[in-house]
Amino acid sequence: MAKTYHDSQRQRIIKAKLLYPTAAQKTKQLFADNPAFKGFKAIKNAPLQGKNLPLYILVHGTSGNWKNLSWLGNDLVQSGAFVISADYPGYTTGQATPDKVLRMWEQPRDVSFLIDQVLSGKYAQFINKHNITVIGYSLGGYSALALSGARLDINRYQSYCSQNQDASCRYFKKAFKGLSTQDQKMISSNYSDPRVTRTIAITPGFVPAIVPSSFNQLHGHPLVIAAQLDRHVPPKLQLKPYLTQNIQQIHYAEIKGASHFSFMQICKPQAISILAQENAAFVCQEAGPVSRSSIHRKVISIIKKYISTYEHKTLTPPGNNR
Secondary structure, three states: OEEEEEEOOOOEEEEEEEEOEEOOOOOOEEEOOOOOEOOEEEOOOOOOOOOOEEEEEEEOOOOEOOOOOHHHHHHHHHOOOEEEEEEOOOOEOOOOOHHHHHOOOHHHHHHHHHHHHHHOOOOHHHEEEEEEEEEEEOHHHHHHHHHOOOOEOHHHHHHHHHHOOOHHHHHHOOHHHHOOHHHHHHHOOOOOOOOOOEEEEEOOOOHHHEOHHHHHHOOOOOEEEEEOOOOOOOHHHHHHHHHHHHOOOOEEEEEOOOOHHHHOOOEOOOHHHHHHOOOOHHHHOOOOOOOHHHHHHHHHHHHHHHHHHHOOOOOOOOOEEO
16 A cells, blocks of 8 residues: 655655555555566555554665565565555655765654554554564665664764775765764764664665664664675675674674675566666676575575564464555
8 A cells, every 4th residue: 555654843755655464365466566677466455454463664775765675575564564665755766865865864763753653543453563673775774773773973984984985985975075063963863763673774874883882772683684795885894893893782694695786676687778778787787696586585584584583473374465
């Protein structure tokens, strides 16, 4: 189901897709499908089946959209989950710029707002409010960690970029100069949400900027999933040096052969030629010989093993999703 949420206090409009189990036997339609990327089949506006459902909120990365992690959301629904996947204003396709993305504080607040809306709306009766997981990718991975209590000092990231010139540093190089004192204050604020019981950060951005002391205050048993061949968030530079020092607070998994964009949708055969017209062919070009579908299966396996470690209640029986 498509749903639009209005945050009048922050003057933000968040367009979301709600996915959930159903027993309906109606004809399924294709969702999140386009000439470049494969989508999934579901029933539109079907009645919800189940109770005490775990809630998952998916958070996209820079220039992304709700479709990017739809393959994962669809799998979670098949396991009996209620899933929200949204477009986050200012960070989504056609809107994101380095200047806007560096003002990243709105995305974690958007997630908290979505939790407010769902737990106070008509679907609240079906959801286990004590079983909420946020899964973020790239920029969304930062947001997931922020909701667990990670706090940033953007000066730390600038220091990192003064010594390293990976893809993310090149992207933000000019934007650093445009940050005001107020911007830096907003970046460094605490966006922790105690209602979030688990957080999963897939190749998260801005880890070098995390204030070391905030690692000791994390909740939600954060899981970080890295891509071995990632050039935007290189594990050896941006993740391992910071996370291995806090291994008691962070669960870490690295997927061999994966690159930064391996976690997006499965690409169709013509995808590279289509995306080349937008200078974005790299989105569908894997850095190694491992297929994207096998990488997705590995991610699902890691997540399910992680969830089973911390989840005390069994998910509801799988059903069709809408």
